[in-house]
Amino acid sequence: MIRTDLFATPIWQGPIKLNNDLLVKFFNKAKELNYLAKNKSSVNGSEQTEDIAISKEFSDTKKRIEYMYYQETGNKVNMGNAWICKNIKGSMNEIHVHGNTDISGVYYIETPENCGGLVFRNPNDCVQMGTRHFEKDLCWMGSYIIPAEKGKIVFFPAHLPHRTQINQNEKPRLALSFNLRYI
Numbered sequence: 001m002i003r004t005d006l007f008a009t010p011i012w013q014g015p016i017k018l019n020n021d022l023l024v025k026f027f028n029k030a031k032e033l034n035y036l037a038k039n040k041s042s043v044n045g046s047e048q049t050e051d052i053a054i055s056k057e058f059s060d061t062k063k064r065i066e067y068m069y070y071q072e073t074g075n076k077v078n079m080g081n082a083w084i085c086k087n088i089k090g091s092m093n094e095i096h097v098h099g100n101t102d103i104s105g106v107y108y109i110e111t112p113e114n115c116g117g118l119v120f121r122n123p124n125d126c127v128q129m130g131t132r133h134f135e136k137d138l139c140w141m142g143s144y145i146i147p148a149e150k151g152k153i154v155f156f157p158a159h160l161p162h163r164t165q166i167n168q169n170e171k172p173r174l175a176l177s178f179n180l181r182y183i
Helices: 020-032 054-071 125-129
Strands: 012-015 078-085 103-110 116-120 143-146 150-159 162-164 174-182
Touching: 012 116, 020 078, 020 103, 020 174, 054 078, 054 103, 054 150, 054 174, 103 116
Parallel strands: none
Antiparallel strands: 012 150, 078 174, 103 150, 103 174, 116 143, 116 162
16 A cells, blocks of 8 residues: 655754854844834743844844755745744743744744743644544644754744743743745
8 A cells, every 4th residue: 555645744953053142132132122022922921022034134144044944945935024032931932823924933042951842733633633642653643842952943834833832941942933935
């Protein structure tokens, strides 16, 4: 019998070297100027900047991320927007998807121990209704967790439901999130 995996959901993850000092400076400046987003998926005291992809100082970071995606997939993309999220102890990001884009991603700037990982929910609603999960077959897993690691970048389809785990550490988790569109 031939198995055909329809509607596969690829996730790419690996290391990338970005200017973390610059990204921390972006976050601190955004906070100073009250350039923080309201009513987003962040809860329990987390903070999130508005779009930083429009800044000239961000252009090198933007190009590096776009080029890495191209190297991995052969697909050219343009970064539509980017923001930095700071999750303090007890905070998290609720389950959500990203609309009007193709690929979403996250880059981890600061990740203290037990700061919480990235949780993907299986988009197959039937899996969510079941009481048993077949952990040996990724098609039937209810969720999949990618640990947060400093310097790691993760690319995933924007329609894939995801959230973060609660940060259990006294130190904050700081991450750059972004959306890419195929060109």
